[in-house]
Amino acid sequence: MKPGDGIATRAVHAGHDPARHQGAAVPPLYASATFVAPDTETLEGLNTGAVQGFVYSRIRNPTVLAAEQRLAALEGAESAVLFGSGMAAIAGALAPLLKAGDTLVATPDLYGGAQRYLAEALPRQGVTVRLAASGSAADVAAAITPETRVIYTETPTNPLLRIVDLAALAGLAHGTGAVLVVDGTLGGPMNQRPLQLGADLVVHSTSKYLNGHGDVIAGAVVGSRKLTRAVRSMQQASGAILDPHPAWLMLRGMATYPLRMAQHNRSGQAVAEFLAAHPKVTRVHYPGLPDHPDHALAQRQMTGFGGLMSFELATADQARAVVDRTRLFGIGASLGGIESLISQPGSTSHHSVPAERRLAMGITPGLVRISVGIEDTADLIADLDQALA
Numbered sequence: 097m098k099p100g101d102g103i104a105t106r107a108v109h110a111g112h113d114p115a116r117h118q119g120a121a122v123p124p125l126y127a128s129a130t131f132v133a134p135d136t137e138t139l140e141g142l143n144t145g146a147v148q149g150f151v152y153s154r155i156r157n158p159t160v161l162a163a164e165q166r167l168a169a170l171e172g173a174e175s176a177v178l179f180g181s182g183m184a185a186i187a188g189a190l191a192p193l194l195k196a197g198d199t200l201v202a203t204p205d206l207y208g209g210a211q212r213y214l215a216e217a218l219p220r221q222g223v224t225v226r227l228a229a230s231g232s233a234a235d236v237a238a239a240i241t242p243e244t245r246v247i248y249t250e251t252p253t254n255p256l257l258r259i260v261d262l263a264a265l266a267g268l269a270h271g272t273g274a275v276l277v278v279d280g281t282l283g284g285p286m287n288q289r290p291l292q293l294g295a296d297l298v299v300h301s302t303s304k305y306l307n308g309h310g311d312v313i314a315g316a317v318v319g320s321r322k323l324t325r326a327v328r329s330m331q332q333a334s335g336a337i338l339d340p341h342p343a344w345l346m347l348r349g350m351a352t353y354p355l356r357m358a359q360h361n362r363s364g365q366a367v368a369e370f371l372a373a374h375p376k377v378t379r380v381h382y383p384g385l386p387d388h389p390d391h392a393l394a395q396r397q398m399t400g401f402g403g404l405m406s407f408e409l410a411t412a413d414q415a416r417a418v419v420d421r422t423r424l425f426g427i428g429a430s431l432g433g434i435e436s437l438i439s440q441p442g443s444t445s446h447h448s449v450p451a452e453r454r455l456a457m458g459i460t461p462g463l464v465r466i467s468v469g470i471e472d473t474a475d476l477i478a479d480l481d482q483a484l485a
Protein backbone atom coordinates (compact mmCIF):
# COMPACT_ATOMS: atom_id res chain seq x y z
CA MET A 97 0.00 0.00 0.00
CA LYS A 98 1.28 3.45 -0.89
CA PRO A 99 0.33 6.06 1.69
CA GLY A 100 -0.58 9.56 0.51
CA ASP A 101 1.64 12.55 1.05
CA GLY A 102 -0.17 14.31 3.88
CA ILE A 103 1.31 13.79 7.35
CA ALA A 104 -2.06 12.79 8.88
CA THR A 105 -2.55 10.19 6.12
CA ARG A 106 0.93 8.79 6.65
CA ALA A 107 0.32 8.68 10.41
CA VAL A 108 -2.71 6.41 9.90
CA HIS A 109 -1.54 4.21 7.01
CA ALA A 110 2.26 4.06 6.80
CA GLY A 111 3.83 0.81 7.94
CA HIS A 112 0.68 -1.28 7.56
CA ASP A 113 -0.79 -3.23 4.67
CA PRO A 114 -4.00 -5.05 5.75
CA ALA A 115 -3.64 -7.52 2.87
CA ARG A 116 -0.47 -8.91 4.47
CA HIS A 117 -2.12 -9.35 7.89
CA GLN A 118 -5.34 -11.34 7.32
CA GLY A 119 -7.12 -8.07 6.47
CA ALA A 120 -6.53 -6.58 9.92
CA ALA A 121 -7.51 -2.91 9.57
CA VAL A 122 -4.87 -1.81 12.06
CA PRO A 123 -1.42 -3.30 12.69
CA PRO A 124 -1.57 -6.46 14.81
CA LEU A 125 0.80 -7.18 17.69
CA TYR A 126 3.35 -9.90 16.95
CA ALA A 127 4.23 -10.87 20.50
CA SER A 128 6.55 -13.67 19.49
CA ALA A 129 10.17 -13.95 20.56
CA THR A 130 11.05 -16.26 17.73
CA PHE A 131 9.73 -17.23 14.28
CA VAL A 132 9.79 -20.74 12.94
CA ALA A 133 10.75 -21.57 9.37
CA PRO A 134 9.13 -24.29 7.23
CA ASP A 135 12.50 -26.00 6.73
CA THR A 136 16.22 -25.68 7.46
CA GLU A 137 17.04 -24.26 4.05
CA THR A 138 14.61 -21.36 4.59
CA LEU A 139 16.00 -20.68 8.06
CA GLU A 140 19.51 -20.59 6.61
CA GLY A 141 18.31 -18.18 3.93
CA LEU A 142 16.66 -15.99 6.55
CA ASN A 143 19.89 -15.88 8.52
CA THR A 144 22.03 -14.91 5.53
CA GLY A 145 19.46 -12.43 4.22
CA ALA A 146 18.85 -14.43 1.01
CA VAL A 147 15.23 -14.92 2.17
CA GLN A 148 13.20 -11.97 3.49
CA GLY A 149 11.37 -12.63 6.75
CA PHE A 150 11.67 -12.87 10.48
CA VAL A 151 13.90 -15.06 12.64
CA TYR A 152 14.12 -13.64 16.15
CA SER A 153 12.64 -10.48 17.67
CA ARG A 154 15.95 -8.98 18.85
CA ILE A 155 16.93 -8.90 15.19
CA ARG A 156 13.60 -7.97 13.56
CA ASN A 157 9.94 -8.04 14.58
CA PRO A 158 6.96 -7.24 12.31
CA THR A 159 5.28 -4.90 14.82
CA VAL A 160 8.50 -3.02 15.58
CA LEU A 161 9.23 -2.81 11.85
CA ALA A 162 5.75 -1.38 11.18
CA ALA A 163 6.27 1.29 13.84
CA GLU A 164 9.70 2.10 12.40
CA GLN A 165 8.22 2.46 8.92
CA ARG A 166 5.44 4.72 10.22
CA LEU A 167 7.92 6.95 12.02
CA ALA A 168 10.24 7.12 8.98
CA ALA A 169 7.22 8.14 6.86
CA LEU A 170 6.27 10.88 9.34
CA GLU A 171 9.82 12.20 9.29
CA GLY A 172 10.15 11.92 5.49
CA ALA A 173 13.19 9.70 6.05
CA GLU A 174 14.46 6.52 4.46
CA SER A 175 14.61 4.59 7.70
CA ALA A 176 14.06 4.59 11.46
CA VAL A 177 15.35 2.35 14.26
CA LEU A 178 13.38 2.07 17.50
CA PHE A 179 15.06 1.70 20.90
CA GLY A 180 13.91 0.91 24.44
CA SER A 181 14.17 4.59 25.49
CA GLY A 182 15.17 7.99 24.18
CA MET A 183 18.48 7.68 26.03
CA ALA A 184 19.15 4.30 24.39
CA ALA A 185 18.44 5.96 21.03
CA ILE A 186 20.97 8.73 21.75
CA ALA A 187 23.59 6.15 22.77
CA GLY A 188 22.61 4.00 19.78
CA ALA A 189 22.95 6.87 17.29
CA LEU A 190 26.43 7.77 18.57
CA ALA A 191 27.75 4.20 18.93
CA PRO A 192 28.71 3.57 15.29
CA LEU A 193 29.91 7.14 14.75
CA LEU A 194 32.55 7.39 17.48
CA LYS A 195 35.66 5.45 18.53
CA ALA A 196 38.50 6.10 20.97
CA GLY A 197 40.45 9.21 19.98
CA ASP A 198 37.48 10.95 18.32
CA THR A 199 35.88 14.17 19.52
CA LEU A 200 32.19 15.03 19.81
CA VAL A 201 31.22 18.70 19.87
CA ALA A 202 27.92 19.43 21.59
CA THR A 203 25.81 22.52 22.12
CA PRO A 204 25.51 23.18 25.87
CA ASP A 205 21.73 23.28 26.49
CA LEU A 206 20.94 19.59 26.36
CA TYR A 207 18.47 17.39 28.20
CA GLY A 208 20.00 16.46 31.57
CA GLY A 209 20.21 12.75 30.73
CA ALA A 210 22.06 13.52 27.49
CA GLN A 211 24.49 15.73 29.40
CA ARG A 212 25.09 12.89 31.81
CA TYR A 213 25.73 10.43 28.98
CA LEU A 214 28.22 12.79 27.31
CA ALA A 215 29.96 13.52 30.62
CA GLU A 216 30.05 10.00 32.10
CA ALA A 217 29.83 7.42 29.32
CA LEU A 218 31.66 8.79 26.27
CA PRO A 219 34.94 9.70 28.04
CA ARG A 220 35.14 6.11 29.32
CA GLN A 221 35.13 5.00 25.69
CA GLY A 222 38.05 7.30 24.92
CA VAL A 223 35.89 9.94 23.24
CA THR A 224 36.57 13.61 24.01
CA VAL A 225 33.47 15.74 24.51
CA ARG A 226 33.76 19.47 23.86
CA LEU A 227 30.86 21.71 24.84
CA ALA A 228 30.46 24.82 22.70
CA ALA A 229 30.00 28.06 24.64
CA SER A 230 26.48 28.40 23.20
CA GLY A 231 24.28 26.93 20.48
CA SER A 232 25.36 29.59 17.97
CA ALA A 233 27.15 28.40 14.83
CA ALA A 234 30.14 30.62 15.65
CA ASP A 235 30.59 29.01 19.09
CA VAL A 236 30.13 25.51 17.68
CA ALA A 237 32.69 26.28 14.94
CA ALA A 238 35.17 27.44 17.61
CA ALA A 239 34.85 24.09 19.42
CA ILE A 240 35.53 21.92 16.36
CA THR A 241 38.91 20.15 16.18
CA PRO A 242 40.42 17.94 13.44
CA GLU A 243 39.30 14.92 15.53
CA THR A 244 35.62 16.00 15.53
CA ARG A 245 33.42 13.27 14.08
CA VAL A 246 30.03 14.30 15.49
CA ILE A 247 28.24 17.57 16.18
CA TYR A 248 25.44 16.84 18.63
CA THR A 249 22.62 19.24 19.35
CA GLU A 250 19.05 19.48 20.59
CA THR A 251 16.38 21.90 19.35
CA PRO A 252 14.18 23.28 20.77
CA THR A 253 16.12 22.95 24.00
CA ASN A 254 14.69 21.69 27.26
CA PRO A 255 13.65 23.61 29.40
CA LEU A 256 14.46 27.05 27.93
CA LEU A 257 13.21 26.39 24.41
CA ARG A 258 16.20 27.95 22.67
CA ILE A 259 16.35 27.20 18.94
CA VAL A 260 19.54 25.99 17.25
CA ASP A 261 20.14 26.93 13.60
CA LEU A 262 20.26 23.46 12.06
CA ALA A 263 21.14 24.51 8.50
CA ALA A 264 24.14 26.44 9.86
CA LEU A 265 25.32 23.48 11.98
CA ALA A 266 24.82 21.07 9.07
CA GLY A 267 27.03 23.33 6.94
CA LEU A 268 29.72 23.27 9.65
CA ALA A 269 29.51 19.50 10.12
CA HIS A 270 29.70 18.69 6.45
CA GLY A 271 32.52 21.18 5.88
CA THR A 272 34.65 19.20 8.34
CA GLY A 273 33.53 15.67 7.49
CA ALA A 274 31.52 15.34 10.71
CA VAL A 275 27.98 14.05 11.15
CA LEU A 276 25.19 16.24 12.61
CA VAL A 277 23.00 14.41 15.13
CA VAL A 278 19.92 16.30 16.34
CA ASP A 279 17.66 15.47 19.27
CA GLY A 280 14.36 16.63 17.78
CA THR A 281 12.13 15.37 20.61
CA LEU A 282 10.57 18.72 21.47
CA GLY A 283 9.68 19.59 17.88
CA GLY A 284 8.69 16.24 16.44
CA PRO A 285 8.24 15.72 12.69
CA MET A 286 5.08 17.85 12.64
CA ASN A 287 6.86 21.01 13.77
CA GLN A 288 10.32 20.59 12.29
CA ARG A 289 12.23 18.39 9.84
CA PRO A 290 15.91 18.41 10.84
CA LEU A 291 16.84 16.00 8.02
CA GLN A 292 15.52 18.45 5.42
CA LEU A 293 17.69 21.16 7.00
CA GLY A 294 20.80 19.01 6.55
CA ALA A 295 20.94 16.93 9.76
CA ASP A 296 22.28 13.40 9.23
CA LEU A 297 20.47 11.63 12.08
CA VAL A 298 17.50 12.69 14.19
CA VAL A 299 16.89 11.12 17.58
CA HIS A 300 13.59 11.23 19.41
CA SER A 301 12.44 10.27 22.82
CA THR A 302 9.22 8.79 21.44
CA SER A 303 8.08 8.54 25.06
CA LYS A 304 6.98 12.16 24.40
CA TYR A 305 4.85 13.56 21.55
CA LEU A 306 5.19 10.70 19.08
CA ASN A 307 3.60 8.08 21.31
CA GLY A 308 1.90 10.86 23.17
CA HIS A 309 -0.17 8.89 25.65
CA GLY A 310 2.34 8.70 28.47
CA ASP A 311 2.24 4.89 28.52
CA VAL A 312 5.46 4.03 26.70
CA ILE A 313 9.18 4.61 27.16
CA ALA A 314 10.87 4.38 23.77
CA GLY A 315 13.23 6.19 21.46
CA ALA A 316 14.18 6.34 17.81
CA VAL A 317 17.02 7.14 15.45
CA VAL A 318 15.88 8.37 12.03
CA GLY A 319 17.89 9.09 8.89
CA SER A 320 19.38 7.69 5.71
CA ARG A 321 19.43 3.96 5.05
CA LYS A 322 23.24 4.03 5.11
CA LEU A 323 23.59 5.60 8.55
CA THR A 324 20.67 3.77 10.17
CA ARG A 325 22.02 0.44 8.89
CA ALA A 326 25.13 0.99 11.01
CA VAL A 327 22.95 2.01 13.96
CA ARG A 328 20.84 -1.13 13.59
CA SER A 329 23.85 -3.37 13.31
CA MET A 330 25.26 -2.05 16.62
CA GLN A 331 21.79 -2.32 18.18
CA GLN A 332 21.52 -5.97 17.22
CA ALA A 333 25.00 -6.53 18.64
CA SER A 334 24.26 -4.76 21.93
CA GLY A 335 20.62 -5.86 22.25
CA ALA A 336 19.08 -2.46 23.13
CA ILE A 337 15.92 -3.11 21.13
CA LEU A 338 12.29 -2.07 21.63
CA ASP A 339 9.89 -4.82 22.63
CA PRO A 340 6.88 -5.32 20.27
CA HIS A 341 4.31 -4.34 22.95
CA PRO A 342 5.40 -0.70 23.27
CA ALA A 343 5.99 -0.60 19.50
CA TRP A 344 2.33 -1.57 19.02
CA LEU A 345 1.22 1.18 21.41
CA MET A 346 3.42 3.57 19.44
CA LEU A 347 1.67 2.59 16.20
CA ARG A 348 -1.62 3.62 17.81
CA GLY A 349 -0.10 6.75 19.34
CA MET A 350 1.48 7.88 16.07
CA ALA A 351 -1.85 7.50 14.22
CA THR A 352 -3.19 10.52 16.13
CA TYR A 353 0.12 12.36 16.44
CA PRO A 354 -0.70 15.12 13.88
CA LEU A 355 -4.11 15.76 15.51
CA ARG A 356 -2.64 15.90 19.01
CA MET A 357 0.29 18.03 17.94
CA ALA A 358 -2.01 20.58 16.31
CA GLN A 359 -3.81 20.94 19.65
CA HIS A 360 -0.50 21.13 21.61
CA ASN A 361 0.58 23.91 19.23
CA ARG A 362 -2.69 25.88 19.51
CA SER A 363 -3.02 25.50 23.26
CA GLY A 364 0.70 26.06 23.88
CA GLN A 365 0.58 29.41 22.11
CA ALA A 366 -2.54 30.52 24.04
CA VAL A 367 -1.11 29.46 27.43
CA ALA A 368 2.22 31.20 26.66
CA GLU A 369 0.39 34.41 25.77
CA PHE A 370 -1.65 34.20 28.99
CA LEU A 371 1.51 33.72 31.10
CA ALA A 372 3.36 36.53 29.29
CA ALA A 373 0.56 38.94 30.23
CA HIS A 374 0.44 37.83 33.90
CA PRO A 375 1.90 40.37 36.37
CA LYS A 376 3.53 37.71 38.61
CA VAL A 377 5.38 36.04 35.75
CA THR A 378 8.71 37.76 35.08
CA ARG A 379 9.58 35.86 31.91
CA VAL A 380 8.13 33.21 29.57
CA HIS A 381 10.34 30.98 27.45
CA TYR A 382 8.32 29.95 24.39
CA PRO A 383 9.56 30.28 20.78
CA GLY A 384 6.10 31.30 19.55
CA LEU A 385 6.29 34.59 21.50
CA PRO A 386 7.71 37.58 19.57
CA ASP A 387 10.08 38.51 22.43
CA HIS A 388 11.72 35.06 22.51
CA PRO A 389 15.40 35.50 21.55
CA ASP A 390 15.10 32.91 18.75
CA HIS A 391 11.60 33.78 17.53
CA ALA A 392 12.73 34.70 13.99
CA LEU A 393 14.80 31.52 13.64
CA ALA A 394 11.93 29.45 15.06
CA GLN A 395 9.58 30.92 12.45
CA ARG A 396 12.02 29.96 9.68
CA GLN A 397 12.83 26.49 10.97
CA MET A 398 9.56 25.35 12.53
CA THR A 399 5.90 25.24 11.56
CA GLY A 400 4.54 25.08 15.12
CA PHE A 401 5.98 25.57 18.59
CA GLY A 402 4.53 22.74 20.67
CA GLY A 403 3.19 22.49 24.19
CA LEU A 404 6.37 22.80 26.24
CA MET A 405 7.36 26.10 27.83
CA SER A 406 8.90 27.44 30.97
CA PHE A 407 8.30 30.63 32.93
CA GLU A 408 10.01 32.43 35.75
CA LEU A 409 8.70 33.61 39.09
CA ALA A 410 10.61 35.83 41.49
CA THR A 411 11.60 33.11 43.97
CA ALA A 412 11.93 29.35 44.31
CA ASP A 413 9.20 29.41 47.00
CA GLN A 414 6.75 31.13 44.66
CA ALA A 415 7.57 28.60 41.96
CA ARG A 416 7.01 25.71 44.38
CA ALA A 417 3.69 27.18 45.53
CA VAL A 418 2.39 27.54 41.96
CA VAL A 419 3.44 23.97 41.13
CA ASP A 420 1.70 22.66 44.26
CA ARG A 421 -1.51 24.69 43.70
CA THR A 422 -2.30 23.59 40.15
CA ARG A 423 -5.07 21.00 39.94
CA LEU A 424 -5.11 19.91 36.30
CA PHE A 425 -1.33 19.86 35.84
CA GLY A 426 0.24 16.72 37.26
CA ILE A 427 3.42 17.41 39.19
CA GLY A 428 5.97 15.38 37.33
CA ALA A 429 8.72 15.11 34.80
CA SER A 430 8.24 14.20 31.13
CA LEU A 431 6.40 16.13 28.45
CA GLY A 432 4.52 15.76 25.20
CA GLY A 433 1.69 13.61 26.54
CA ILE A 434 -2.07 14.09 26.41
CA GLU A 435 -2.02 15.14 30.07
CA SER A 436 -0.62 18.49 31.24
CA LEU A 437 2.39 18.35 33.55
CA ILE A 438 4.23 20.89 35.68
CA SER A 439 7.64 20.75 37.35
CA GLN A 440 10.66 22.69 38.51
CA PRO A 441 13.45 21.65 36.09
CA GLY A 442 16.12 22.08 38.78
CA SER A 443 14.66 19.16 40.71
CA THR A 444 13.42 16.99 37.82
CA SER A 445 14.78 16.95 34.25
CA HIS A 446 18.07 18.64 35.25
CA HIS A 447 18.60 17.31 38.77
CA SER A 448 21.65 15.36 37.59
CA VAL A 449 23.29 18.59 36.32
CA PRO A 450 25.52 20.28 38.95
CA ALA A 451 23.88 23.38 40.55
CA GLU A 452 26.43 25.91 39.22
CA ARG A 453 26.06 24.58 35.70
CA ARG A 454 22.27 24.72 36.00
CA LEU A 455 22.47 28.42 36.86
CA ALA A 456 24.93 29.05 34.04
CA MET A 457 22.41 27.42 31.69
CA GLY A 458 19.68 29.83 32.87
CA ILE A 459 17.80 27.27 34.96
CA THR A 460 16.96 29.64 37.82
CA PRO A 461 15.41 28.49 41.13
CA GLY A 462 12.12 30.27 40.20
CA LEU A 463 11.84 28.45 36.86
CA VAL A 464 8.67 26.41 36.27
CA ARG A 465 8.25 24.16 33.26
CA ILE A 466 4.87 23.14 31.91
CA SER A 467 3.91 20.63 29.28
CA VAL A 468 0.55 21.68 27.89
CA GLY A 469 -1.55 18.62 27.16
CA ILE A 470 -4.67 18.29 25.02
CA GLU A 471 -7.23 19.29 27.66
CA ASP A 472 -9.44 22.35 26.97
CA THR A 473 -7.24 25.41 26.70
CA ALA A 474 -9.62 27.52 28.78
CA ASP A 475 -9.50 24.99 31.65
CA LEU A 476 -5.70 24.97 31.64
CA ILE A 477 -5.52 28.78 31.66
CA ALA A 478 -8.09 28.97 34.48
CA ASP A 479 -6.04 26.46 36.50
CA LEU A 480 -2.80 28.43 36.06
CA ASP A 481 -4.69 31.64 36.86
CA GLN A 482 -5.93 30.33 40.22
CA ALA A 483 -2.50 28.83 41.04
CA LEU A 484 -0.78 32.17 40.36
CA ALA A 485 -3.39 34.22 42.25
Ligand SMILES: Cc1ncc(COP(=O)(O)O)c(C=O)c1O
Nearest residue numbers: 181182183207254281301303314
Ligand atom coordinates in the same frame (compact mmCIF):
# COMPACT_ATOMS: atom_id res chain seq x y z
C1 LIG B 1 14.82 16.23 24.80
C2 LIG B 1 14.90 14.86 25.39
N1 LIG B 1 15.73 13.95 24.85
C3 LIG B 1 15.84 12.71 25.35
C4 LIG B 1 15.13 12.32 26.47
C5 LIG B 1 15.31 10.93 27.01
O1 LIG B 1 14.24 10.14 26.64
P1 LIG B 1 13.75 8.84 27.49
O2 LIG B 1 13.23 9.34 28.78
O3 LIG B 1 12.70 8.25 26.60
O4 LIG B 1 14.94 7.97 27.66
C6 LIG B 1 14.25 13.22 27.06
C7 LIG B 1 13.47 12.81 28.25
O5 LIG B 1 12.87 13.61 28.93
C8 LIG B 1 14.13 14.53 26.51
O6 LIG B 1 13.31 15.44 27.05
